[in-house]
Amino acid sequence: MSRTPTALRSWMQNSAELHLRLLMNQVFWARMHGGATHFPIALLLVSVLFDLAGFWWRDELRRYEFRAFAFYSLLIAAAASPAAVISGIALSKGVLLGTGMLALHHYFIWPAFGLLIGLAVWRLVTRENASRQARGCYLALASVTLVAMMTAGYWGGEMLIGR
């Protein structure tokens, strides 16, 4: 009976140590970041493409369907982005700007992250009630966000490529 608390304490200590080691492991965070970043980039790309189709397509029903698809892609992209950001911060050990390629990566990713969250909130609030002019502005801003995110991805890849 008296052994159980000791065993439990030992297991908890080992578990905490294991988790701490995992948190300090840069290879783990490099893999997590590499995996997590592709979801927001790909989903934002899909969202912008479908929104473009939803903006120009002639058939009204198709336009609505394209916009709906773009809306959900954007929401998932925004929901997935914190995982990419947190793993990136852990990978760079909390460095928010840095130097060289890391700085170039950060110059683009911080505005892109803020814009992605902002755009998702705007879409969530307006839904289908936005004017065509507002949708045009939204599309321009979403395209800028996509370019910024892809540029950040390029510099991020440059840091890791060839390892």
Place this chain on the structure above:
Amino acid sequence: MKLSLERKAIILATVSGLAAIGMAFAAGEIIRPKQGAESPATANSVIPSAGSEARRGYELFQLNCAHCHGSDARGDEGPDLHGVTKSDARISSLIKNGIKGEMPKFGEKLTDTDVRALSAFVRSLRDT
């Protein structure tokens, strides 16, 4: 004054975007190790004199290597480069071919002149 839905959404979106960046920066502050932060004086002490090959190497180092080795080359994720005793040929080979799983290879990205300049910079670190 009654705001339209679009304007309300813009305000909410701006606040959310800024809050997201703020939270990310707060997370960075929490994660960043408190000790061992390099001082600007330390970072400046490694800058070679203008016009030298080592200075060109320093500029290349800041762009390509500083995010792992630290801007003062004292090491971070990568090792401290001060007091490296390897030969120039070995340093150049490491820069060009990298170390599998640890350091990227720069052979396709940098020219031989660039690699020589980087080697010269690493050499110059011995004296700092």
